[in-house]
Amino acid sequence: MNNFTKLKKKSAAEWNALITRKEPVIYLGMASCGKAAGADKVREAVKATLKKYHLSAKLVEVGCIGTCYLEPIMDISAFGNPRVSFGNVDEKSAEAILRKYLLEKECHKGKVLGHFGTNSFDGVPRFFDQPMLQSQVRIVTKNCGLIDPENIHHYIANGGYEGLSKALQKTPDAIIDEITDAGLRGRGGAGFPTGIKWRTCRNTVSDEKYLICNADEGDPGAFMNRLLIESDPHAVLEGMLIAGYAIGASHGIIYIRAEYPLAIIRLRHALSQMDQYGLLGEKILGSDFSFDIRIKEGAGAFVCGEETSLIHSVEGKRGMPRTRPPFPAVSGLHQNPTIINNVETLSTVPHILRNGSQWYRQFGVEGNFGTKTFSLVGKIRRSGLIEVPLGTSLRKIIFDIGGGPQKEFKAVQTGGPSGGCIPEELLDTPVTYETLASVGSIMGSGGLIVMDRDTCVVDIARYFLDFIQKESCGKCTPCRVGTRHMVEILEKICRGDAEPEFLDKLESLAKLVKSTSLCGLGQTAPNPVLTTLRYFRSEYVEHLNEYYCPALVCSSLIEYSVIREKCTGCQLCVSVCPTGAIIGPRSEPHNLDKEKCIKCRACYDVCRYDAIAGNAIVITSRKEE
Amino acid sequence: MKERITCFTEYMCTYPKEEGSLIPLLQKAQGELGYISPEIVETVADYLQLTESQVFGVASFYSQFRFSEPGRHSISICLGTACHVVGGEILLETCERDLEVKSGECTSDMRFDLNRVACLGCCALAPVVKIDEDIHSKVNIIKLKEMWSNYE
Ligand SMILES: Cc1cc2nc3c(=O)[nH]c(=O)nc-3n(C[C@H](O)[C@H](O)[C@H](O)COP(=O)(O)O)c2cc1C
Numbered sequence: 001m002n003n004f005t006k007l008k009k010k011s012a013a014e015w016n017a018l019i020t021r022k023e024p025v026i027y028l029g030m031a032s033c034g035k036a037a038g039a040d041k042v043r044e045a046v047k048a049t050l051k052k053y054h055l056s057a058k059l060v061e062v063g064c065i066g067t068c069y070l071e072p073i074m075d076i077s078a079f080g081n082p083r084v085s086f087g088n089v090d091e092k093s094a095e096a097i098l099r100k101y102l103l104e105k106e107c108h109k110g111k112v113l114g115h116f117g118t119n120s121f122d123g124v125p126r127f128f129d130q131p132m133l134q135s136q137v138r139i140v141t142k143n144c145g146l147i148d149p150e151n152i153h154h155y156i157a158n159g160g161y162e163g164l165s166k167a168l169q170k171t172p173d174a175i176i177d178e179i180t181d182a183g184l185r186g187r188g189g190a191g192f193p194t195g196i197k198w199r200t201c202r203n204t205v206s207d208e209k210y211l212i213c214n215a216d217e218g219d220p221g222a223f224m225n226r227l228l229i230e231s232d233p234h235a236v237l238e239g240m241l242i243a244g245y246a247i248g249a250s251h252g253i254i255y256i257r258a259e260y261p262l263a264i265i266r267l268r269h270a271l272s273q274m275d276q277y278g279l280l281g282e283k284i285l286g287s288d289f290s291f292d293i294r295i296k297e298g299a300g301a302f303v304c305g306e307e308t309s310l311i312h313s314v315e316g317k318r319g320m321p322r323t324r325p326p327f328p329a330v331s332g333l334h335q336n337p338t339i340i341n342n343v344e345t346l347s348t349v350p351h352i353l354r355n356g357s358q359w360y361r362q363f364g365v366e367g368n369f370g371t372k373t374f375s376l377v378g379k380i381r382r383s384g385l386i387e388v389p390l391g392t393s394l395r396k397i398i399f400d401i402g403g404g405p406q407k408e409f410k411a412v413q414t415g416g417p418s419g420g421c422i423p424e425e426l427l428d429t430p431v432t433y434e435t436l437a438s439v440g441s442i443m444g445s446g447g448l449i450v451m452d453r454d455t456c457v458v459d460i461a462r463y464f465l466d467f468i469q470k471e472s473c474g475k476c477t478p479c480r481v482g483t484r485h486m487v488e489i490l491e492k493i494c495r496g497d498a499e500p501e502f503l504d505k506l507e508s509l510a511k512l513v514k515s516t517s518l519c520g521l522g523q524t525a526p527n528p529v530l531t532t533l534r535y536f537r538s539e540y541v542e543h544l545n546e547y548y549c550p551a552l553v554c555s556s557l558i559e560y561s562v563i564r565e566k567c568t569g570c571q572l573c574v575s576v577c578p579t580g581a582i583i584g585p586r587s588e589p590h591n592l593d594k595e596k597c598i599k600c601r602a603c604y605d606v607c608r609y610d611a612i613a614g615n616a617i618v619i620t621s622r623k624e625e
Numbered sequence: 626m627k628e629r630i631t632c633f634t635e636y637m638c639t640y641p642k643e644e645g646s647l648i649p650l651l652q653k654a655q656g657e658l659g660y661i662s663p664e665i666v667e668t669v670a671d672y673l674q675l676t677e678s679q680v681f682g683v684a685s686f687y688s689q690f691r692f693s694e695p696g697r698h699s700i701s702i703c704l705g706t707a708c709h710v711v712g713g714e715i716l717l718e719t720c721e722r723d724l725e726v727k728s729g730e731c732t733s734d735m736r737f738d739l740n741r742v743a744c745l746g747c748c749a750l751a752p753v754v755k756i757d758e759d760i761h762s763k764v765n766i767i768k769l770k771e772m773w774s775n776y777e
Pocket residue numbers: 185186187188189190191192194214215216217218219302303304305306307308340341342343345346445519520521
């Protein structure tokens with residue numbers, strides 16, 4: 001029996017023992033989002049509860065299943081019942097849930113989300129039957145939130161490294177054929193066919209080749225790659241091994257942004273386990289293939305997600321892009337052929353090797369096969385990370401899966417700062433690389449920001465341009481200077497001191513920057529402006545001509561006031577107002593001095609969130625004066 | 626400070642003398658000393674046989690590096706898109722005003738340094754603020770003020 005077969009046996013035994021264990025097992029979602037929601041406190045509460053009731057249970061820390069709005073999440077399995085999941089757990093409810101389940105064998109009705117079994121269980125629905133999960137197809141997120149990301153046996157027991165083992169029995173060319181047949185396209189943004197890129201690199205003769213995993217995840221407001229690495233780090237690492245073998249590289253690098261400390265820890269841990277089991281270094285799994293993987297931490301520059309900048313950054317230089325060709329697949333890191341792939345692309349590779357290209361092609365649509373993860377955030381009820389087949393409509397993603405916004409839907413931004421703002425009437429657009437481009441946006445890496453009627457699209461355009469302008473590396477003039485002018489114009493529109501001809505000026509500048517910038521950063525930067533001008537021109541005109549911000553966001557165009565009838569005179573606002581703009585005797589209606597008000601929103605928040613306050617502070621347009 | 630620089634210098638010698646070591650070395654230095662001081666620039670330049678302006682040129686390109694001493698605690702306000710649409714900027718302004726500190730700088734009593742970050746990856750729980758290593762989610766002005774009172 002060879003070593004991998006032994007390792008599989010051992011892993012399966014460990015995993016089966018865990019899932020069939022009669023004694024309680026408590027699973028806690030401990031990805032960084034879960035922690036931000038308070039998972040550390042829940043863990044302490046769980047330990048305290050077990051002690052208090054003299055119970056013993058095995059604690060397993062898992063990653064994140066993607067239902068972020070339900071964090072912190074805790075699952076329990078015991079008594080041979082299926083694993084049951086509970087959501088929005090806090091210190092108090094953790095005790096109640098455990099006590100009820102472990103002592104009374106009952107599920108806490110208010111907190112239970114669902115179970116992971118195949119049959120029905122005690123009136124509890126199946127976890128994956130929830131509206132957010134029902135229509136997802138989970139390939140790269142298959143293990144996320146279910147296994148312990150720090151335990152390689154969990155990964156192997158669930159099919160891990162099977163793809164590598166199969167790959168090592170094939171020729172590199174056969175692997176590239178398989179990936180090409182599967183129709184896999186790069187998930188980092190551009191959607192370039194992965195197989196074709198690999199073939200170019202394979203065919204370039206060189207002593208040294210590199211494989212780089214792009215985990216820079218620069219889109220501000222997206223976290224697909226973070227979640228995958230934190231929850232299932234071995235998947236991307238297995239993908240790197242397969243890719244390295246296919247292209248003939250012996251060195252791998254993961255370029256990961258420094259803002260993801262937990263993901264970096266998980267990777268380090270996973271690499272040391274791989275080393276221990278002969279999955280890294282010399283003669284991997286007894287084959288002739290040798291490969292090492294290093295981690296390079298990014299240093300905070302959006303442009304370094306672009307492949308030629310990324311290479312410069314790894315070389316220790318300023319992260320400036322260069323013109324292509326030559327493409328990195330021919331001449332990249334230290335002038336050697338280099339393949340750069342996104343985390344999600346590489347995490348998909350093992351599944352294709354394991355199940356075959358035909359299997360992969362059953363998902364998605366012609367030309368856009370497979371699944372894509374999206375981080376669904378902004379003004380949306382069920383925010384989190386989802387995975388759906390390509391070709392799914394935006395409407396299905398936002399409304400069926402995400403539950404839509406609380407208030408009226410206005411737009412969705414795909415593709416981050418390089419993408420565009422898509423209005424309601426285009427929501428039936430199926431999500432593919434081509435259709436998103438045809439409406440003026442891009443697929444990007446998978447960020448979806450939902451906006452409701454309280455979001456100002458002009459402000460969003462200003463926000464993205466400001467972001468890009470700060471991140472522009474400064475190498476080419478259209479991007480460096482053009483974006484600065486665009487930001488100035490947008491700021492003036494938001495402040496209400498713009499001239500009517502500014503819109504045409506903005507539009508022509510946008511087109512200029514788009515067509516003349518050197519790299520993808522500048523070429524796509526105008527997209528948020530062009531799409532908002534195209535679909536929401538009337539909002540720009542309202543800002544311009546009527547000094548009116550319909551979403552009541554642009555601070556120069558709004559004002560705060562107190563509705564006397566609603567004010568309870570609780571004085572909370574007085575204590576938070578930094579400028580002393582609100583005054584009034586206790587228990588009587590208060591006055592807000594508009595001259596002194598700096599529109600910091602503090603009073604608005606307390607007056608809404610505190611029970612003794614009367615929700616009396618309102619924001620209105622200045623034109624209504 | 627002297628000791629820590631000596632300590633860093635010893636550590637530096639374990640890195641290969643090549644340009645690729647520059648950013649990792651700067652990261653290490655900032656991790657140990659809190660910021661990139663002129664001495665660090667000089668030490669690293671010497672070691673890698675680069676000019677000081679080359680080293681500074683690279684360091685200043687990346688937003689991670691700071692060139693002045695940090696406070697006892699670091700507040701990072703997320704200004705990513707998800708946080709922007711739910712009021713991240715208001716949180717930044719509140720810190721600037723109430724703690725009397727500009728973003729990128731440090732309060733005069735060295736209690737806090739204040740920073741803007743592009744995204745902390747917890748966008749589903751926006752707005753997000755990080756103080757030292759703790760990420761706080763769904764922050765509003767009232768919660769923010771409570772939060773910082775826990776750090777001296
Ligand atoms: C300004 C800019 C930023 C980018 N940021 C990222 C990023 O954060 N992550 C990523 O995977 N690709 C990013 N890309 C795309 C990469 O250049 C590259 O196409 C990609 O990593 C290739 O991998 P794939 O073929 O697997 O998609 C960016 C491109 C540009 C122009």
